[in-house]
Amino acid sequence: MHMQNFDTLLKKSTEAHGHLCPGQVVGVRMAMLGCRLIGLDEPTRIDQIKKLIVIVEMDRCTGDAVAFVTGAKLGRRSLKFKDYGIMAATFINLETQTAFRVISTEEARDLAPAYAPEIPEKYPRQLEAYKRMPDSVLFRVQKVRVDMSEYDLPGPTRKKVSCSQCGQVVRDNREVVQNGCILCKPCAQEAYFSEAKEITWPDMNWTPAQEEQKSVAAEALRHEENP
Ligand SMILES: [Zn+2]
Ligand SMILES: [Zn+2]
Numbered sequence: 001m002h003m004q005n006f007d008t009l010l011k012k013s014t015e016a017h018g019h020l021c022p023g024q025v026v027g028v029r030m031a032m033l034g035c036r037l038i039g040l041d042e043p044t045r046i047d048q049i050k051k052l053i054v055i056v057e058m059d060r061c062t063g064d065a066v067a068f069v070t071g072a073k074l075g076r077r078s079l080k081f082k083d084y085g086i087m088a089a090t091f092i093n094l095e096t097q098t099a100f101r102v103i104s105t106e107e108a109r110d111l112a113p114a115y116a117p118e119i120p121e122k123y124p125r126q127l128e129a130y131k132r133m134p135d136s137v138l139f140r141v142q143k144v145r146v147d148m149s150e151y152d153l154p155g156p157t158r159k160k161v162s163c164s165q166c167g168q169v170v171r172d173n174r175e176v177v178q179n180g181c182i183l184c185k186p187c188a189q190e191a192y193f194s195e196a197k198e199i200t201w202p203d204m205n206w207t208p209a210q211e212e213q214k215s216v217a218a219e220a221l222r223h224e225e226n227p
Pocket of ligand 1: 017019020021023024061062
């Protein structure tokens, strides 16, 4: 069994991402290397998918490619995002407890002209150069230990509590305790937003089913008018 080859993965990743960019090349290679290091040759296959956790450290093009190739998803809790602004991702095999952090090097950027000297424009040159560079130039790799909380693992929700201030249900141990009170993060003043006001809007009773009924009714009307 083998991972799909680079060209196939790049093509599919590019389709999913929306455009071909140097980040796709780096991300596909990062994911291929990361999976190989933790011993998963086909990470999207059902038996391997459950063993894998991927932590991406950037919300950039590369992150999309890493998620695509590994099949890691937020909805499956296999994809985690750490907002470090670093072009790196960590690949964890939950079964073997091995983890490797793969970091995209700055040298690779500087060396792009040397690897694709015939291409004058910056991005096409990077794109081609990142295909030609060996992993050793493109990446630095660290073997790391990641202590995963049971609340971060895939599987059913392990804990649900209600905020004592607003009543919101908080899942997976993300609540905050202040002066003995259980609070959601927004109520504990840890929100990314401010000045929240509940609003209403004119068609707030809209449902998709209504839309369907309306078009059926309109169709029936048209038949009545033009039998
Ligand atoms: Zn991109
Ligand atoms: Zn609350």
